Amino acid sequence: MSEKNKMPKPSTKFTYKPLSLKDIIREMKQNIDLMIDLAYSAIKFGSKELADETYKLEQRIHELTFLLNFQIIQTHPGGLKEAKQLEPIIVMGYSIDKISDALSDIARVVYINNDISQLIQLISDLSYVPEPIVKITVKKGCIFIGQTRKDAHFRSKHGVDLIAIVRRENWIFNKNETVFEDDILIIKGEIHPISELKKICNDMDPFSFNIGTPKKDPILDLDNPDICEKFEEIQKNYVLITDISETMIELALAALFFKNEEVAEDVLEMEELMDGLNLAVEKDLLDLAKLVETPRDLTGLMRIIFSCELIADAAAHIAENIIKGFKPHPILQKAIRETSEIVVRETLSQDSFFKGKTYNELQDSQYKRGFHIIALKRKNKWIYSFKTSFIFEVGDLLISLGPLETVMQWRKCVNPEQFKD
Known part of the structure; x- marks a missing residue:
């Protein structure tokens, strides 16, 4: 071996x-x-x-x-x-x-x-997974070329996490690494911000997960x-x-x-x-x-x-x-203050900006504030993944993860009465 x-x-x-x-x-x-x-x-x-x-x-x-x-x-x-x-x-x-x-x-x-x-790619269909992991290729004219991955602010500006860069079959994890044309970015995030990032990178190819030579023989006969x-x-x-x-x-x-x-x-x-x-x-x-x-x-x-x-x-x-x-x-408490993200739990109120809106509408940055909804409880049922047409209702319990600096802005969107100035 x-x-x-x-x-x-x-x-x-x-x-x-x-x-x-x-x-x-x-x-x-x-x-x-x-x-x-x-x-x-x-x-x-x-x-x-x-x-x-x-x-x-x-x-x-x-x-x-x-x-x-x-x-x-x-x-x-x-x-x-x-x-x-x-x-x-x-x-x-x-x-x-x-x-x-x-x-x-x-x-x-x-x-x-x-x-x-091959099996995981079959299972992890983009329509099923709340935050899929995908590859995006940096094409000519992309604004990230010449920037370090740290300076590109993928999380705070684009709502996605950059896990690694693949360059000529080499995997790079250094946060100070500069992005070059034809680099492959391994990205995790929700479909909407991932799709927007593909446009920014000028990657117009369909979503693909193959790095290197794809395997031809399928493991399962789905016919x-x-x-x-x-x-x-x-x-x-x-x-x-x-x-x-x-x-x-x-x-x-x-x-x-x-x-x-x-x-x-x-x-x-x-x-x-x-x-x-x-x-x-x-x-x-x-x-x-x-x-x-x-x-x-x-x-x-x-x-x-x-x-x-x-x-x-x-x-x-x-x-x-x-x-x-x-x-x-x-x-x-001292340790958590020095972390960049926080989990919050908030109930959607009658006067909420989220009330009656679809999941797709809430991808707008004025509501999202950098937060990702990781779970929702409606009555006695837990929901972990959301279709774009999913509608938020009064009484929904939202559990979300996002930047510490925008937590109050997000809370005010979900429950304005509770967190009014």
């Missing part, structure tokens, strides 16, 4: 460098956010380079978990009151460590299942009605499972940072939903395995589903800590 096709080996040396608890927590949160994008991009594009980057972050989170525990042991003053304040930090560190393990396992599926990208029917069920539930598990991470950490018991309860509700979805997909995959020529092609997908369940369990573990009444240590 060539060196390129071998999984990276664990680092055997760790040099101790003291960090404050605040810096450790902030770095753990930032690394987990990046790992989510890298892991799902790895299986989407069949990239071992992305899988290796995910693995490096997993190793760093292991180091940070050690530092976190070491700092707590070193500085713990003793007593029940202090111990109760530190308990949520210990649980958070343990849970983030477990989430990083699961995300790394998802990414490394590319090493055990070479065709996983077979039995296979097609079973695959459609798996597709629907797979998108829900991956999206909900990612949402649970954001919500669990938000519940912890802000001691929000309602958000914590939302996470536990989602965990119950995940249990049912996982059982359904596992059963459907076993049924599908009887219909395909090479059942081994489905092992990577089963591993991804199992890892998503581990992510959901770890997120629920964080949420349970809040429900039990543990108060977060002040250091958590």
Whole structure:
């Protein structure tokens, strides 16, 4: 086996460098956010380079978990009151460590299942996924040419995340890297801003996920009605499972940072939903395995589903800590103030600017304010993906992620009466 096709080996040396608890927590949160994008991009594009980057972050989170525990042991003053304040930090560190393990396992599926990208591309249809990961080619005349990815402000100005740049088969992750003509941008975001970015890049080609030589032989014979029917069920539930598990991470950490018991309860509700979805997909995959020529092609997908369940369990573990009444240590608030994004929970009021508008209409920047709706609860039903024609109603509970600096503007759009000047 060539060196390129071998999984990276664990680092055997760790040099101790003291960090404050605040810096450790902030770095753990930032690394987990990046790992989510890298892991799902790895299986989407069949990239071992992305899988290796995910693995490096997993190793760093292991180091940070050690530092976190070491700092707590070193500085713990003793007593029940202090111990109760530190308990949520210990649980958070343990849970983030477990989430990083699961995300790394998802990414490394590319090493055990070479065709996983073809299967994931079939499943991750653009009409199903709330925030798809796509490739966009920088064509002549694009305004990004000559800018660094940091100066282009993809998130704040264009509402998308730039995960990586691919240049002549080399994957580049440096935030200070300059964008050149013919670079391939790996982008994550909602369909509307992604489509707008394609226009800015002068990329008029249809959406494509192939990087390098595409595989010609399909894994599944979708002309077979039995296979097609079973695959459609798996597709629907797979998108829900991956999206909900990612949402649970954001919500669990938000519940912890802000001691929000309602958000914590939302996470536990989602965990119950995940249990049912996982059982359904596992059963459907076993049924599908009887219909395909090479059942081994489905092992990577089963591993991804199992890892998503581990992510959901770890997120629920964080949420349970809040429900039990543990108060977060002040250091958590200090750490979250230095992060660039925040999760907010707001109910749509009678005088809301969102009332009666479609999801497509709310893509306008005057309402969006850089925020992405990650979940909506209407009565007793959770909704995680939205068609362009979806209409928002009074009483809808919105859970959104966006820039800290525009949070009050967004709240005033959703519930003007509550947040009027």
